Amino acid sequence: MRITLHVWRQKNSTDTGGMKEYTVDGVSEDMSFLEMLDLVNENLINEGKEPIAFDHDCREGICGTCSLMINGIAHGPDAAITTCQLHMRSFKDGDAIHIEPWRSLAFPVVRDLVVDRSSFDRIVQAGGYVSINAGAAQDANCLPIPKPDSDTSMDAAACIGCGACVASCPNGSAMLFVSAKIGHLAHLPQGQPERYKRARDMVAQMDAEGFGACSNHYECEAVCPKEIPVKFIAKMNRDFFKATMCSES
Amino acid sequence: MAFNLDSKVPEGPLAEKWTNHRFNLKLVNPANKRKFKVIVVGSGLAGASAASSLGEMGYNVDCFCYQDSSRRAHSIAAQGGINAAKNYPNDGDSVRRLFYDTIKGGDYRAREANVYRLAEVANDIIDQCVAQGVPFAREYGGLLDNRSFGGAQVSRTFYARGQTGQQLLIGAYQSLSRQIAQGSVKMHVRSEMLDLVMVDGHARGIVVRNLVTGEITRHAADAVLICTGGYGNVFYLSTNAMGCNVTAALQAYKRGAGFANPCYTQIHPTCIPVASDHQSKLTLMSESLRNDGRVWVPKKKDDDRAPNDIPEEERDYYLERRYPSFGNLVPRDVASRAAKERCDAGHGVGTTKLAVYLDFADAISRLGEDVIRARYGNLFQMYEKITAENPYKVPMRIFPAVHYTMGGLWVDYNLQTTIPGLFCLGEANFSDHGANRLGASALMQGLADGYFVAPYTVSDYLANHGAMDADKKVTTSHAEFDKVEGEVRARIDKLMAIKGTKSVDHFHKRLGLIMWENCGMGRTAEGLKQALVEIPKVREEFWKDVRIPGDVAEFNPELEKASRVADFLDFAETMCHDALTREESCGGHYREEHQNEEGEAQRDDVNFVNASVWEYMGEGAAPELTKEELIFENVKLTTRSYK
Numbered sequence: 001m002r003i004t005l006h007v008w009r010q011k012n013s014t015d016t017g018g019m020k021e022y023t024v025d026g027v028s029e030d031m032s033f034l035e036m037l038d039l040v041n042e043n044l045i046n047e048g049k050e051p052i053a054f055d056h057d058c059r060e061g062i063c064g065t066c067s068l069m070i071n072g073i074a075h076g077p078d079a080a081i082t083t084c085q086l087h088m089r090s091f092k093d094g095d096a097i098h099i100e101p102w103r104s105l106a107f108p109v110v111r112d113l114v115v116d117r118s119s120f121d122r123i124v125q126a127g128g129y130v131s132i133n134a135g136a137a138q139d140a141n142c143l144p145i146p147k148p149d150s151d152t153s154m155d156a157a158a159c160i161g162c163g164a165c166v167a168s169c170p171n172g173s174a175m176l177f178v179s180a181k182i183g184h185l186a187h188l189p190q191g192q193p194e195r196y197k198r199a200r201d202m203v204a205q206m207d208a209e210g211f212g213a214c215s216n217h218y219e220c221e222a223v224c225p226k227e228i229p230v231k232f233i234a235k236m237n238r239d240f241f242k243a244t245m246c247s248e249s
Numbered sequence: 250m251a252f253n254l255d256s257k258v259p260e261g262p263l264a265e266k267w268t269n270h271r272f273n274l275k276l277v278n279p280a281n282k283r284k285f286k287v288i289v290v291g292s293g294l295a296g297a298s299a300a301s302s303l304g305e306m307g308y309n310v311d312c313f314c315y316q317d318s319s320r321r322a323h324s325i326a327a328q329g330g331i332n333a334a335k336n337y338p339n340d341g342d343s344v345r346r347l348f349y350d351t352i353k354g355g356d357y358r359a360r361e362a363n364v365y366r367l368a369e370v371a372n373d374i375i376d377q378c379v380a381q382g383v384p385f386a387r388e389y390g391g392l393l394d395n396r397s398f399g400g401a402q403v404s405r406t407f408y409a410r411g412q413t414g415q416q417l418l419i420g421a422y423q424s425l426s427r428q429i430a431q432g433s434v435k436m437h438v439r440s441e442m443l444d445l446v447m448v449d450g451h452a453r454g455i456v457v458r459n460l461v462t463g464e465i466t467r468h469a470a471d472a473v474l475i476c477t478g479g480y481g482n483v484f485y486l487s488t489n490a491m492g493c494n495v496t497a498a499l500q501a502y503k504r505g506a507g508f509a510n511p512c513y514t515q516i517h518p519t520c521i522p523v524a525s526d527h528q529s530k531l532t533l534m535s536e537s538l539r540n541d542g543r544v545w546v547p548k549k550k551d552d553d554r555a556p557n558d559i560p561e562e563e564r565d566y567y568l569e570r571r572y573p574s575f576g577n578l579v580p581r582d583v584a585s586r587a588a589k590e591r592c593d594a595g596h597g598v599g600t601t602k603l604a605v606y607l608d609f610a611d612a613i614s615r616l617g618e619d620v621i622r623a624r625y626g627n628l629f630q631m632y633e634k635i636t637a638e639n640p641y642k643v644p645m646r647i648f649p650a651v652h653y654t655m656g657g658l659w660v661d662y663n664l665q666t667t668i669p670g671l672f673c674l675g676e677a678n679f680s681d682h683g684a685n686r687l688g689a690s691a692l693m694q695g696l697a698d699g700y701f702v703a704p705y706t707v708s709d710y711l712a713n714h715g716a717m718d719a720d721k722k723v724t725t726s727h728a729e730f731d732k733v734e735g736e737v738r739a740r741i742d743k744l745m746a747i748k749g750t751k752s753v754d755h756f757h758k759r760l761g762l763i764m765w766e767n768c769g770m771g772r773t774a775e776g777l778k779q780a781l782v783e784i785p786k787v788r789e790e791f792w793k794d795v796r797i798p799g800d801v802a803e804f805n806p807e808l809e810k811a812s813r814v815a816d817f818l819d820f821a822e823t824m825c826h827d828a829l830t831r832e833e834s835c836g837g838h839y840r841e842e843h844q845n846e847e848g849e850a851q852r853d854d855v856n857f858v859n860a861s862v863w864e865y866m867g868e869g870a871a872p873e874l875t876k877e878e879l880i881f882e883n884v885k886l887t888t889r890s891y892k
Contacts, residue, residue: 035528042754117317120318140376157416
């Protein structure tokens, strides 16, 4: 296949950046999308040009490192996968593909398609944990957890922190991510003692990082590679509301 | 100069060693802990759990990872589960049995006392993880569910859907995040350790490159913990993440740490085969698939018919044929070798002929497609995504791939390397898995080392050797830091100055092919000697002709890769030397010269009941070998038979 790429190139966080066009031949449908970019980079290096920087690591859809807006859709056209799991058979010979970095004020561009998502880490540091030291735990089966609760917690915990939800939201909201973190712990007895403080502190940090608010577009749910449902946003809002009404907790 | 390898295994009965040892280890007074600084390199299960635990205790911790967040370390990719001898199913499990299965699974090439301790603390890990909020699978009664895994006859594997690794890592990441918020841990992301600094024979710091700005920084500490995972990427294609590397462990090795059993590599039997030259990594299909899938190849050589056109009587279910009692559930090393043997004999399938079938047709007709979908739906979907074939209709094509490295930096019972003050945890050390790791044991070891072993043993080291007074502390202005930083800078400058014609990947692929063909699933003296001729040639060419675009002082992924590949090129020969001198077959190490008349691995318990510990002697020079004899007082060495 021959593919034409329009790729966002930006030397560093202060550079203005812009779209550049590349043509790549010899793309096979067995290639993953990132292997196609590897091929483009190999060609660029051979031509003495600078390769396109993009984030990636595990290349099996779990580490959450890869990103990319592909033709305007976070993680590309196929549902429920990350960019690294997208294969070129989803495209055809002669296609033009536009590739941009995650678009959000709270995810500044590092270089080309690489962004800084450390705002997510700071939100978790604000309260996304259970305060327990190593060695302080009781026997794991002392506290039975109803299977539906445990399963709901797992649905939320499946979040890989990739940031697709933010990138696809017209408001640049991180509420699906934050609500997944909060929902994971809120559905477990271990998460109860700090439940409301956690919701209040994490939401405060989310706002401080410059993420927007949710206005129910649900674009986040549509692109989430782990199919995390927006119901967790509603649950988070309930916890946050309770937390602000009972500020001593 | 040979190493003086004191394993420091405590006296006393096996089951009491760790308890006694903990009592004998020195403690650091709570008020004094804040006077010490510990560096943790790596933030996977071992690194994150060690950094958070040490932070909770009151030490000052600096933690480094190359990823953009500590949550993304490759522990995250583990699918299957984590073992512990809770015996919740009441099926006869015990600490002793978990110990025995692990040491047998490792083909009797691990240290008894370390493995016993691992089995002992495994139960604490499950408690700890549940308390952190890890959503393990549960039964309707609300209690934890267990499943069975290879190499064991009991159900002792705890799991969280198909992403146990991610859930355990998030648990450790949450604890780490809490310590970062409290100020006890300082996290350095997108930062790569490039060298180790030693003062008066003790590890006292590291030199790091900031991968965003290119800045080189110095970090001094009272102890350094290496938790940087395995070196499977020396083969280029593996199930490792793209960034996994040997750099930190290699620099420690070059500075005098012994490297143990580097040739022990685990080749996982069920991975999606290589499709083309453009392939950048291999994807694992969980071991659990072999519970219902049947492995076969056509009886006829070079049979190009579609699998469903090959009648039953023309199929060779070779695992069932060779190993009637274990069938498709033989351990990983055995299954991998059997697949290679069939492909080498001309029975491979698919366009590359380097694949075998894993067929679910029988299970589907017996149980129905819905049951199979419920069990393996996500794996089948992943397979279809990558290959565009529907495994409900057509058998999967699978082939073995490099997955895990049992070898690593030599450590004593305290997880300390041959360099005082330098500790090594998790996959990066050689400690617990012998020559073959059982499924669901990697997560167990990473967390055991980080939560429950290193906090005690590092404290003991600090109590004995740490300088409490500020004026006695080594600082980054010490002359050794000047020297090491100078060497790091010179090496980067040398790489950038080459301005050759070929990409880093070009050399990495060539190295990978040499290693896969000569130091992979089947090894011969001839092949290994050939590799020892070819590797230096590739290295020489790399240092003459690699092309690294861009600048030093910027985000430069090609420079990162070049630095890691240069280290793989330095390291690969040590693996071959180790494989060449180990004149036996054991676990993942299969020397074709050492097999019985049925083609099964033949161990040599007279000459090789030892860990082989290598000392770096300079670039291109053969490393020197010291042996740690392994003493078995509690288990009897038997031949692993699965027939």
